[in-house]
Amino acid sequence: MPKILNIQIDQITLSATLNESSTSQLLWESLPITANINVWGKEIYFSTPIKTDSDHNATDIVDKGTVAYWPPGNALCLFWGPTPASLGDESRAASPVNIIGLINENLEILNSVQTGTEIILSKR
Numbered sequence: 001m002p003k004i005l006n007i008q009i010d011q012i013t014l015s016a017t018l019n020e021s022s023t024s025q026l027l028w029e030s031l032p033i034t035a036n037i038n039v040w041g042k043e044i045y046f047s048t049p050i051k052t053d054s055d056h057n058a059t060d061i062v063d064k065g066t067v068a069y070w071p072p073g074n075a076l077c078l079f080w081g082p083t084p085a086s087l088g089d090e091s092r093a094a095s096p097v098n099i100i101g102l103i104n105e106n107l108e109i110l111n112s113v114q115t116g117t118e119i120i121l122s123k124r
Helices: 022-030 107-112
Strands: 003-009 012-018 033-036 043-047 059-062 066-070 075-079 091-103 118-123
Touching: 003 022, 012 022, 012 107, 022 091, 033 043, 075 091
Parallel strands: none
Antiparallel strands: 003 012, 003 118, 012 091, 033 118, 043 075, 059 091, 066 075, 066 091
């Protein structure tokens, strides 16, 4: 049975399917999480109570729609396009992230979110 993450940002509701990694399991066990977001290009990131190291397959270039954990900041990241670190149209994190899932809906709706907005993550 896949683990489905519910993502609420103001009036925006999205879902993401989590993978089977140990980092996604830590996130699942920490839910619900409420935080204030930061926007960095087309990436949202925010602090979480999760503390873990980089996976062996951590990477800084991810697919659009990726949900990832950034170990240096104990932060969760949602990518939907280029960031200030990107070359061209790629989605690039500030440093390698652990990929934990993929957003299921249209990502362009995230263009309207602003730094400081509250995000709530919960189990669907």
